[in-house]
Amino acid sequence: MIPTEHPITEDDIANFLANTPDFFERHAELLSSVQLSSGHGNRAVSLQERQAGMLREKIKGLETRVVDMIRHGQDNVGIADKLQRWTCKLLQTAQARDLPAAAAEGIVTEFQIPQAAIKVWGVNGIFSGERFASGISSDVQTFAASLSAPYCGVNSGFEAVNWLAEPALALSVALIPLRASAGAPVVGLLVLASPEPERFHSDMGTDFLARLGELAGAALSRLRPQPTA
Incomplete structure (x- = not known):
């Protein structure tokens, strides 16, 4: 086998997959055959399972952010209500x-x-x-x-x-x-x-x-x- 002048690198493969979105449609069997680390221990999972796991983690992170935003919003409303009551009390002070x-x-x-x-x-x-x-x-x-x-x-x-x-x-x-x-x-x-x-x-x-x-x-x-x- 004649060696190539420029060996294929990981970046070449990544660029090819990024610019060829229908590759896995033509080679769907690869999705189930490629084994990756699960990210939790040494268990191996398919590429599809790994992607699903990463998506679940991302959704969980977004849910946490939404809950934090809601809580901060409720806190801000509470502070605004307190400030309004305090201001009204000052306005109502006759002397x-x-x-x-x-x-x-x-x-x-x-x-x-x-x-x-x-x-x-x-x-x-x-x-x-x-x-x-x-x-x-x-x-x-x-x-x-x-x-x-x-x-x-x-x-x-x-x-x-x-x-x-x-x-x-x-x-x-x-x-x-x-x-x-x-x-x-x-x-x-x-x-x-x-x-x-x-x-x-x-x-x-x-x-x-x-x-x-x-x-x-x-x-x-x-x-x-x-x-x-």
């Missing part, structure tokens, strides 16, 4: 001085956050004696103004944590600057806390918390001096 407590209590109730506290500065003089407007150091205000996004992580002795009813139980915290709108000056700070060390962590997304801060900041703008006509 401006009741807004900080309503915002904090609503977050604890709707989002199952163990502790929450709010302080606001630069308020109208008639609110200066309220608890939410007192006990705020210049260091806290400077720190809040420096936050371009909410801080999430361990409680490393933040002064604002002392606003909570039980600061000793705040092992992880979220510190959210309050603005009346995106890009507006910081007018307050929202503190969320949990006894679980990983409830708030540095790798978690902060987009939702930032929106929460904007909504709270917009609602609390009623406490600030109103421009005269």
Whole structure:
């Protein structure tokens, strides 16, 4: 037998089969005679069985992804419902001085956050004696103004944590600057806390918390001096 100048390679065979889709129609007996590893142990199976097994695995993976998408969608709807109820509660709060407590209590109730506290500065003089407007150091205000996004992580002795009813139980915290709108000056700070060390962590997304801060900041703008006509 005269050797060929260019021996046939596996790539040549693969290209031939890819470009000759009717090959197995003309040689159907090969489908049952070719034996391959099953992929599960040493048992040999036909090419057809192997393809069916691979297809089943692919379908199983797609089913898992669909279930995950449905679950995430349901979770997102649940969060949107909670946010709407919380926002409605703020809109229905008649007295401006009741807004900080309503915002904090609503977050604890709707989002199952163990502790929450709010302080606001630069308020109208008639609110200066309220608890939410007192006990705020210049260091806290400077720190809040420096936050371009909410801080999430361990409680490393933040002064604002002392606003909570039980600061000793705040092992992880979220510190959210309050603005009346995106890009507006910081007018307050929202503190969320949990006894679980990983409830708030540095790798978690902060987009939702930032929106929460904007909504709270917009609602609390009623406490600030109103421009005269």
